[in-house]
Amino acid sequence: MSGETSVVEVRETNTGKFIQTARAGRHALTMDEPTSVGGNDAGPGPYDFLLMALGGCTAMTLRMYADRKKLALRNVAVQLSHRRVHAEDCWDCLTPGDGHISEIVLDITLEGDLSTEERQRLLEIAHKCPVHRTMTGEIKVRARLA
Numbered sequence: 498m499s500g501e502t503s504v505v506e507v508r509e510t511n512t513g514k515f516i517q518t519a520r521a522g523r524h525a526l527t528m529d530e531p532t533s534v535g536g537n538d539a540g541p542g543p544y545d546f547l548l549m550a551l552g553g554c555t556a557m558t559l560r561m562y563a564d565r566k567k568l569a570l571r572n573v574a575v576q577l578s579h580r581r582v583h584a585e586d587c588w589d590c591l592t593p594g595d596g597h598i599s600e601i602v603l604d605i606t607l608e609g610d611l612s613t614e615e616r617q618r619l620l621e622i623a624h625k626c627p628v629h630r631t632m633t634g635e636i637k638v639r640a641r642l643a
Contacts, residue, residue, distance in 0.1 A: 513537040519546070548577040548601065554628035555603060562622045563609075570619070571609040578602050601632075 503521075507528070510516045515536040517528040528543060530536025541549070552575040563570035581597050605623055607616055623629070 513539060516540070544579050548579055551601065551626075551628050551632065552577045552603070554626040555605070555623050558626035559605075559607075559619055559622060563619065568615055568619075569610040570607060572606075573608070574606040576604045576606075 505519060505521045507517050507519045510518050510527075513529065513536065515530040516539050519526045519528050526546075527540035528546065529539040530542050531538050536542075555575050556573045559570070559573045562568075563573075579599060579601050582600050603623065605620065607619055611619070
């Protein structure tokens with residue numbers, strides 16, 4: 498996957514304060530904010546899409562690994578949550594104690610006749626999905642005017 502470029506376009510729809518249409522190739526999705534922050538709740542919010550990307554990539558990575566290793570994985574489900582926490586409450590964080598960090602928790606359900614060792618290996622593999630590696634690696638976000 499190294500060197501591949503993904504291109505997505507996001508545009509306002511002018512049908513609500515925050516409603517956006519996100520396009521990836523021939524696929525279009527609606528993005529909005531919840532009514533609690535002034536949106537129309539016409540679609541998932543930006544963090545929802547971020548979690549969906551990570552959850553989908555994790556499940557796909559686990560499926561590829563299980564199929565390649567001929568593991569008896571019948572189904573995989575990933576439930577994700579995101580929250581901001583004080584860095585001082587994070588036992589394994591590098592951020593100074595007075596800052597905040599984002600914490601994403603993945604609850605992974607593996608269905609199938611799998612041994613304890615196979616389940617543990619699948620948990621290790623979950624951390625190797627490309628989106629997970631992108632999110633935990635060095636990222637440069639460069640905004641520029643088109």
